[in-house]
Amino acid sequence: MLDALTLDQIRTFVAIADSGSFRAAAQKLSRVQSGVSVAIANLEAQLGVQLFDRSGHRPRLTPQGQILLGAARDIIVRVDMFRANARDFAAGVEIELSVAVDTLYPMESVGRAIAQMRQDFPAVAVRVQVEPLGGPLEALRRKRCLLAIMVGEDFRDPRIRFEALAPIAQIAVVASAHPLAAAEKHRTIGAEILSDHLQIVLSDPSTLSEGRDFGVLSSQTCRVNTQDAKHHLILGGVGWGRLPLWLVERDLIEGRLVRLNAAALGRRGEAASQAYLAHRLDEALGPASRRLAENLMGTTPTDNRQALTL
Template identity: 30%
Template structure:
């Protein structure tokens, strides 16, 4: 095969600098070595790449025709070398991030965009799952990081970085019977007997007691499904403030006003990882970018 990483580099250096001597200085070689490399390449290709009848070699039409693909090949080789170096330094092949659905509105995509610029070869997988399921994925090694609310208790298997807080608001449809009759007179105790729609796993294990209030709870696996059921008047829910604000403003939802306390839950948000699993370069950098964004 005529072309290789070395002679492509020399070929492009001569094109860019306009002479064998200038290319040699750029490459840190002697001019005779550059001239010999080009001559060997021409012999193997049986093509004339540079016209040497002038004082400085001039690229032929053949050289200009090969130039775009040569530059593409050089770029691919640089990317390959960079990827190999990243792997050597500890870059994972894939970074999987599990996110609690209520936190999909948290600004995590911009840090991922910055991560993609720094490590373009890194594959990223973003999965949304109820918090208990997201943590199970983390502990099973199916995700390297989980973006979740603070946990009521501590788990010795986990380390975390706090990222700020998210506000959840108790809301229901204005068409719900309770919204019409007792909207301004409800207490948290009253909600025990009103159906709640909650983002939660199928089983109750791992559910956050702060978010599970009513005696009857319909469960979904996404905040959008929960929102749809609430808008249909089927129950009330705690939903992210930034999600429901425009719907409350337009009258599509109403905030449930408690007589004895705030109708908001302010929960801290953490990015969590396993203690016994070393983090890759991408995961470490993402945590840092999230911390900076927070």
């Protein structure tokens, strides 16, 4: 009966195929040769298939044995992974790791850090939520995530630890066909000119910025809830706005967007904000989340790192 198959039999089958003989397999498995022979004979009887041709000096895989060898290897790998995952969970490795990321932070960098973490902890599920402004901090406060990446100094909480990652540059941009693009070619654009045109602004999903606006110069606004929506509306010529430099570099190079030399928003319309890795002081990080944090911090030069509790 197939239900009577054992992992020992499957490992013995693979060991013989890998070592080339029953004797070598017995040495590899620290068993007597007769025990190896009996294990394979029982396996072949249970399968109803001859796995090795024993007519020559050395056993050779039969055509059926060659096909089943791949399946046998897969079974061993999966069982070994099963055991490794169980050991990890017993050691306190997280079942799921949740991360909230500020929409201004490049997701590619987050992806590389997660991929590196999963090389050591492949069984850990990952959940990533991308939110602007106070969204990541609120996710930490409500324990909807264990780690958060926040940009800027506008939102703080004494229960949260902040570690500096890298500065994120934002620039004021507009579509190349927008009237402001023509005005930009001739002079520095003042706040009074910008206020005459629609500004695309991100809405805060949290209540942390209630009654406050960040970088809003125009009385005419179009509020959106995602960075992608803001980016595409600006590309479509609806209005102007600030976007992270990493997001719009190609648009600038290829002429779809134009930088606005708006002194009210920084030199040449550019301002840099510090990105931080944040987590709650009352929530211990597990092995996988610690590794992810290390990977994220590893993308930042050592002399730029600093731990802050604000």
